[in-house]
Amino acid sequence: MAENKQYYIGVDVGGTSVKLGLFDEEGDLLGKTSVPTPSLACDEGYAAVVGGIEQLMGAVQQPMLFVRGIGLAVPCPVPASGVITMAANIEIDAPALKEALEARCPHALVRYVNDANAAAMGEVWRGSAQGHRSMVMVTIGTGLGGGVVVNGDVIDGAFGAGGEIGHICVNPGEERACGCGLRGCLEQYASASGVVNNYLHVCEQGGVEPVELVGPSDSRSVFDAARAGDEAALAAIDVTMDYLSLGLQIISAVVDPEVYVLGGGASASADMFLDSLREKYAARAFRVSRGTSIEVAELGNDAGIFGAAYVALRAAAREV
Amino acid sequence: MAENKQYYIGVDVGGTSVKLGLFDEEGDLLGKTSVPTPSLACDEGYAAVVGGIEQLMGAVQQPMLFVRGIGLAVPCPVPASGVITMAANIEIDAPALKEALEARCPHALVRYVNDANAAAMGEVWRGSAQGHRSMVMVTIGTGLGGGVVVNGDVIDGAFGAGGEIGHICVNPGEERACGCGLRGCLEQYASASGVVNNYLHVCEQGGVEPVELVGPSDSRSVFDAARAGDEAALAAIDVTMDYLSLGLQIISAVVDPEVYVLGGGASASADMFLDSLREKYAARAFRVSRGTSIEVAELGNDAGIFGAAYVALRAAAREV
The missing domain is CATH 3.30.420.40 (ATPase, nucleotide binding domain)
Structure with a gap:
């Protein structure tokens, strides 16, 4: 792994659409896509997110194995433990979605983060708070x-x-x-x-x-x-x-x-x-x-995907 | 160093007395002493603090070389940079005191921390928030x-x-x-x-x-x-x-x-x-x-020395 380029995916789960961004380690945005928000508590929903990632990695002609981290920004409280217990605005089976992503991206760390908290991290990575x-x-x-x-x-x-x-x-x-x-x-x-x-x-x-x-x-x-x-x-x-x-x-x-x-x-x-x-x-x-x-x-609506990817990157860096 | 026991000193600088505590890595309090608060902006003042540390290390028959960290809890704002710019309640030349301590304890990291913040860290290490x-x-x-x-x-x-x-x-x-x-x-x-x-x-x-x-x-x-x-x-x-x-x-x-x-x-x-x-x-x-x-x-008036030592210990652990 160490010699290969590592990629990070930021996923921003909103009420109407799921936005996905592909980033390198420096925080350059290499590609963006979005899908209408599916139920994230069933296989079709997981496949929609996985499909978005496949599309982004395909566009840069890189294998899914090079995805090193996936951050998911969600509109609900995410405790420090990462275990989500309350999601009023979206339908999500957080552990199952995580599992589906890990199955398709075996070298990726998957992390949840609250969407407003993700936006903050985005601005730190590549926005006003750099x-x-x-x-x-x-x-x-x-x-x-x-x-x-x-x-x-x-x-x-x-x-x-x-x-x-x-x-x-x-x-x-x-x-x-x-x-x-x-x-x-x-x-x-x-x-x-x-x-x-x-x-x-x-x-x-x-x-x-x-x-x-x-x-x-x-x-x-x-x-x-x-x-x-x-x-x-x-x-x-x-x-x-x-x-x-x-x-x-x-x-x-x-x-x-x-x-x-x-x-x-x-x-x-x-x-x-x-x-x-x-x-x-x-x-x-x-x-x-x-x-x-x-x-x-500075990042406007992209703050969430930037920050989600950055949270995953920092978690991956700590695991090395 | 790695095979030797490592010791940590917590110093709590108050308006009337400077309390010092000697701790091992587990947070056991091995000795305590105190001196009337001197001016901490002159050689005599630095010597009083150094003397307290010598006394504590002498009592456990260990050389000053084994002091791995010294935390100083002070009653003034301590920014994340560690550079103290405002000390209304005590007379202190923080960089000079740090230098004097490092000269006598060459393997020690010296860190300043606000006294209330030190108390919090003390309770985390060995008090109610363990x-x-x-x-x-x-x-x-x-x-x-x-x-x-x-x-x-x-x-x-x-x-x-x-x-x-x-x-x-x-x-x-x-x-x-x-x-x-x-x-x-x-x-x-x-x-x-x-x-x-x-x-x-x-x-x-x-x-x-x-x-x-x-x-x-x-x-x-x-x-x-x-x-x-x-x-x-x-x-x-x-x-x-x-x-x-x-x-x-x-x-x-x-x-x-x-x-x-x-x-x-x-x-x-x-x-x-x-x-x-x-x-x-x-x-x-x-x-x-x-x-x-x-x-x-749980720690009462000892929270400051516990916490100051713990801050130094955590800083030392990050440097390894």
């Missing part, structure tokens, strides 16, 4: 996800809740429930849906008619309105940054990363909030951590 | 300190604020300032001083005369009053546990440890609050993390 040993990724989408990387590895958590920063309680007095059932979660104020909620709240309080919104997490329209000078939208973004900076303050007092990386759909509107977030964070952070960098993610 | 790969130590004293261990290593933090959980902001609306200058820090409500503050606040609100207190962090008298049935004291402990459980909820949503270990002076009164804390934590934790264990520390 060269950093520690970072926290903040994924601002419909929900608020996260990934915490320390000493180069992502923190899965004993029960798979490592990096579940959207569910940090920032407002114990909140009466509305978060999607998770708790009250006062950071996600309720600082996700794309949070931006919209904050905006509607400001409009209601000021007796202002809100701009037209496409659904409950259409933060883009709020950012566009702010860009055009809409005062309610600007105020809503200010509230959002109050909460987000509070979240980062809290995270720094626990793991104190070198850098925060902002991803997810809302990060496309970072021009409207990044300066404000940096200022608010610096004003409230614990003294030594005031200078933590806050950057925007 | 056998756990991840844990968070919560030290409830005059202030509220902490240490976060993941994958067996403590998180120093990029700027040395890893585990500074006392400065998690849990109440952005607070008007009183914390000792650190911020407002609404967990330490203001959940340290021994926090217990006293909570108690005085309850007494004031209820028009009740407080019991006699010996200073602003005498939580012991409050716990004793509660044990005797004092309602204001019981209410104050309840408020304290509301905040402490909120802190643990937050930490679990970031690093999701297997276990919390409570240390510091107030942990001696855990009989008055442990059940309540466990209940409140389970009620507010993110779903997968509801079962995190909460235990009381």
Whole structure:
């Protein structure tokens, strides 16, 4: 094996599609494909994933034996043990899928990782956090996800809740429930849906008619309105940054990363909030951590496949 | 070297005394001594620490050459780089002290670690968290300190604020300032001083005369009053546990440890609050993390020397 080139596969299992990427050891993306998400609890489903890998390896004319690692990013908690016990959003028999992949790629290590945690590892490998040993990724989408990387590895958590920063309680007095059932979660104020909620709240309080919104997490329209000078939208973004900076303050007092990386759909509107977030964070952070960098993610939707492959690569490196 | 026994020294630098412990590789404490804290920025100070090590090695009749690691726990931020830039409470020239120790113990790796982080590592090595790969130590004293261990290593933090959980902001609306200058820090409500503050606040609100207190962090008298049935004291402990459980909820949503270990002076009164804390934590934790264990520390004031030695041992093991 040692003289042969080694390849790594990143698989990002989403609700609608399974994305696959082929990488070399340096993190160069050699090929990409995707399949509609099948049930991952039956032979046909396993075959669809294996088929994707065969296609990618075939395109570079390399045998399946040279696959040294396969990382699977999944939208559910993945405890440090790797044993998945709760997968609400997808149908998956994780041990059986792993077995099927190992049968077809006998030299590959197969590892599961939570999808938000995978995105963090992707940004460390080839994105905004390259060269950093520690970072926290903040994924601002419909929900608020996260990934915490320390000493180069992502923190899965004993029960798979490592990096579940959207569910940090920032407002114990909140009466509305978060999607998770708790009250006062950071996600309720600082996700794309949070931006919209904050905006509607400001409009209601000021007796202002809100701009037209496409659904409950259409933060883009709020950012566009702010860009055009809409005062309610600007105020809503200010509230959002109050909460987000509070979240980062809290995270720094626990793991104190070198850098925060902002991803997810809302990060496309970072021009409207990044300066404000940096200022608010610096004003409230614990003294030594005031200078933590806050950057925007670079890999977009590919972060998951990059990170999943990188998790597998790091696991393989440890086994040598 | 390989055939010889290897020894590790844990040094805990406090405001009034420097404690030293001698350990074998298994974590057995072979000897202990202490010296009044000298200035650690001059030859006499370095000599005092070296002298303590000579005394410990002499007592087991082993040469200084067999010292394989020296860990120094210090009451200031220690960034992951090991370069100390801010030491408010002690006088220390960290690079010079390191050099003096290396000169006398030429086979030893010398490592600095924050004292609260050292305590966490001590509890992992030979205390309540033995056998756990991840844990968070919560030290409830005059202030509220902490240490976060993941994958067996403590998180120093990029700027040395890893585990500074006392400065998690849990109440952005607070008007009183914390000792650190911020407002609404967990330490203001959940340290021994926090217990006293909570108690005085309850007494004031209820028009009740407080019991006699010996200073602003005498939580012991409050716990004793509660044990005797004092309602204001019981209410104050309840408020304290509301905040402490909120802190643990937050930490679990970031690093999701297997276990919390409570240390510091107030942990001696855990009989008055442990059940309540466990209940409140389970009620507010993110779903997968509801079962995190909460235990009381075992090593008391020796946690620092144990942990400092263990940090040095782990660093030495990585260098082989």
